Amino acid sequence: MRQQLIVWFIFLGLMLPIHAKINPLLGSWRLVEFKSMEDAQPKLTPKDGQRFELFLYDDNRVEMLLDCNRANGEWQATANDNHSGSIQFSKLANTEALCPAPNLDEWIASQSDFIRGFIIRDNRLYLNLMADGGIFTWQRLTGHTDVAYSYIAPNAGGPRNWQVVATSGLNMRQGPSVNTAIQTTLSKDTLLDNLGCELAEHRTWCDVQPLGGGLRGFVAAEYLLPAVSPNGMVVFGTDQSAIRASLGVFDATGKISCNVSNLSDTFCRFYVARDSGGYATLRIETATGLSNVFFFRMGIAIGGSSSEADKPGSFRSERQSDASLIYLGNDSFLVPDTIILGG
Incomplete structure (x- = not known):
């Protein structure tokens, strides 16, 4: 009897919908290509600047970012194992903005009606159309976990x-x-x-x-x-860079080009504490020992402060090629993106 129960529970486990298990489907995926099973039909890939992304949630909602449009509906999947199984989408409701040519948004939304199977391999999701109609290949977005995001802080x-x-x-x-x-x-x-x-x-x-x-x-x-940061990541959790900088824990140090009032030195010493996704706290010291601190979010300089309490002027920043030119009062600092993003 005990052995029969064990076999029965194993059978039930194999037949459970995949969302009842640890679900490798959950999360966010970006379209790589669509390949037809007919040799005469060319492979379809998104053009530069187009974004086609798939979001699978644990409450069986599905959302798609289809270039300039968005679609949503429901999905159900049953696993053969932890890496393959059957999957179906409900009829998707989608917005109808006119995206720049070539328009793949409506076609992708319509083809979702015919998706019947999935395979996950090497962080790629392969969605198979019925009757060998073709395969959509999606890449798991870098920085995402296996659990789809929730609307939480x-x-x-x-x-x-x-x-x-x-x-x-x-x-x-x-x-x-x-x-x-x-x-x-x-x-x-x-x-x-x-x-x-x-x-x-x-x-x-x-x-x-x-x-x-x-x-x-x-x-x-x-x-x-x-939001996807400049290095392709969606970042979860709180920024720890300011705390690390306050403790003197930095990821890199060196010199950057600067223009500081009343100084002939054109380079300043920097110290950077990085978090993921272009979040960073940057400390810059001048030859006189003054210290300026700048804060970056998603690779963008959003604020700064100086140890000189009565420093005139205000903070502003502008882009110069692959760098941020930061102004604080009459002083300026050229910060290459590699300092903030690493690499």
Whole structure:
């Protein structure tokens, strides 16, 4: 009897939907190519600048970023083992913006109706169409875990930043309700700091502000995706670079070009404490011993301070090729991207 029960439990385990197990499908995937089984049909690959991404959630929701459009629906999968099995998507509802040619968005959404199987190998997800119609190849996004993101704050393990994907703009409201006042409208691709999310009025609302600070308010979560940093990562959890810098724990040091008032020296010593995804705290010391600290998020300089309390002027930053030119008062500092991102 004991042996029969063990065999029965093993059988049930093999037949459980894959979301009931540790699920390798969960997470975010980027389209690499579509290959037809017919030799005469060419292989399809996204063009430069196009983004086709697949998000599989543990509540059986599926979302797709299809270039300038977005689609959503539901998915179900049953595993043969931990790396293959059957999978199906519901009919996807998608936005209908006119993306730049060549337009693959509608075609990809329509083909999802015919997906029937999956294989995971070497961080790639292969989705097979029925009747040997072809194979979609997706690459797991670097920096993502095997668990799809949730709408939670970074200190609870959520993404640090969001990117607006609403093509016609996204209203930022005073509170988590359509009945509260609109404070501003955010344009597509705006980067936001994730300050946490909550359920209200049968939808998820996220507390946000522009990257690095500014007007704070609530936006509907369905128009957000985790932001991808310059090195291709989506970063989860809190930034530890400022804490490490305050403890004197740095990843690199050296000299950068600078222009400091009343000094002939054109180089300044830097110390950088890096976190992932272009987050970093940079300390720069001049020949006179003054210390300036600059903060980077997603590779972007967002603020700075000086040990000189009465230093005139304000912080600003501009891009120069593969570097940030930072101004603090009358002083300037040229910071190459490699210092912030590593490499």
